[in-house]
Amino acid sequence: MATTAKNKSRRAAGWILLGAAAAVFCRMFPLFHVVPLKTLVAEKQAQTFPAAAIAQKFWAEKLLPAARKTVSADVLLAAIEENPASARTNYGHSPGLSDSYFYFLRGVGRVVSVSDDQIGLAVRPNSTRAEIVLETGLLFGNALRDGSGLLNAGDYPNSQDFNDLAAALNHLAETGVLPELRTAKIGQTVSFAGCAEVDDESTDLHPLQVIPIQATVQ
């Protein structure tokens, strides 16, 4: 009888020890982790793709030098007026499969209109209407990333990084280019370079809307 009781208590002690060992094991090597969505979002945001630094380097070393050699606004506008399809073929480019396409252009124009988030320029000598509109408000989208054709999505394993680059380039334009542009007044001359996104060939390009990467007001 006493032996049975002893065996029972030994067995119980064995189970307790086993349970304790299992608890210690699970504590050290958890079978799963519960991560709050907020933490996951914060982790995603904190991941280390240095979008701002890459954007800055691209801006200074590739985008601005390329802007000096790109098509001038008066040539592009004349080409669009003559034949939008061949203007697209000769001066535009479209990443991937899309009806939309981009122009990368430079030019000089007279300020003919000013609003809260746009400045209208006449770029040809006899023109008095806004042929180019420079955006001066909040900047969104991929025009600065994709407009020049110098960046390739295939170089970035994670498209989220490539998209962060778009936001970083918009930020550079907002902080480095738009403040001076917002001081422009009607009658002043603005030299500029920038990118324009066109939805498709039926889009009205009078005026052509451009996100500036460079602007000097005189």
Place this chain on the structure above:
Amino acid sequence: MKTNWLKLTLTVATAFAVIFSVESGLAQTVAKPKIAVVISTLNNPWFVVLANTARERAEELGCQATIFDSQNDTAREAAHFDNIIAGGYKAILFNPTDANGSIANVLKAKAAGIPVFCIDREINSTNAAVSQILSDSYSGCVKLGEYFVKTVGREGDYAELLGIVGDNNTWNRSKGFHSVVDRFPGLKMVAQQSADFDRAKALEVMSAILQAHPNLRAVFCGNDAMAMGAYQALVAAGREGQVKVFGFDGAEDVLKLIAEGKIVATGMQFPKVMARTAAEYAVAYLKGRRDFPQKVPVAVELVTKANVSKYGDYGKK
């Protein structure tokens, strides 16, 4: 005797005809390369369209195509890849379940000499798949974000229903949307929850959000299945006129509700364009082409009540 010769000639000719036709049939069967279409889930009409279009295009181009459903499960997807490699398939048209978790499967196929072409969803690697044909979700959601601000206004409470948290499309869509909406501090996101791109789950999640947030003015959903679930929750709560719903995909049922003014907008992806392109790339690869772009972005277009008549059948009419 004459008749016997005639019979003999006819018999021999018939035998030759039968042998040649059987041989030619066999030759045709043998010559048809097998292509696998591996899809993350077929529990969503959008992916069914993606799968069927890929299979049909591959068959039009002379291949034999089979669809495999991964049911959003990377283990099941891995088992499909093992079977595909063992089964003598020549190419894989692949819609991954997980941007990171699916890389190993693609590398396994690559090691076995089977080219993989990703459709719609990417993997976080540029040296595994031959090419990745992907919706430009970020840009599409930038457009949706701009339209959101235009229609909801610059102030108010809104919620967001996220897709599968391991999928890049979930975050590309969310980030595109927030790249616009977060610039307007008056717009406050009071709830952000995952509903796994699933309609039933979205109904459940949205019902809970509606109870907790009586002043909600809008909900942005990472796909149209979730937009439909959210709309169902609004109808059940009697608040369908008060909360604006935004989706993403261009699914038929959502286009119908946009036309009726019940859902505000969606982003039209082009699943048929992506699936056809992937099948055409695979066949071109089998014929010897090797110069494929690693990533081919496919533009997403904003669909609202103003232009919904231009869209249908998972693309432009």
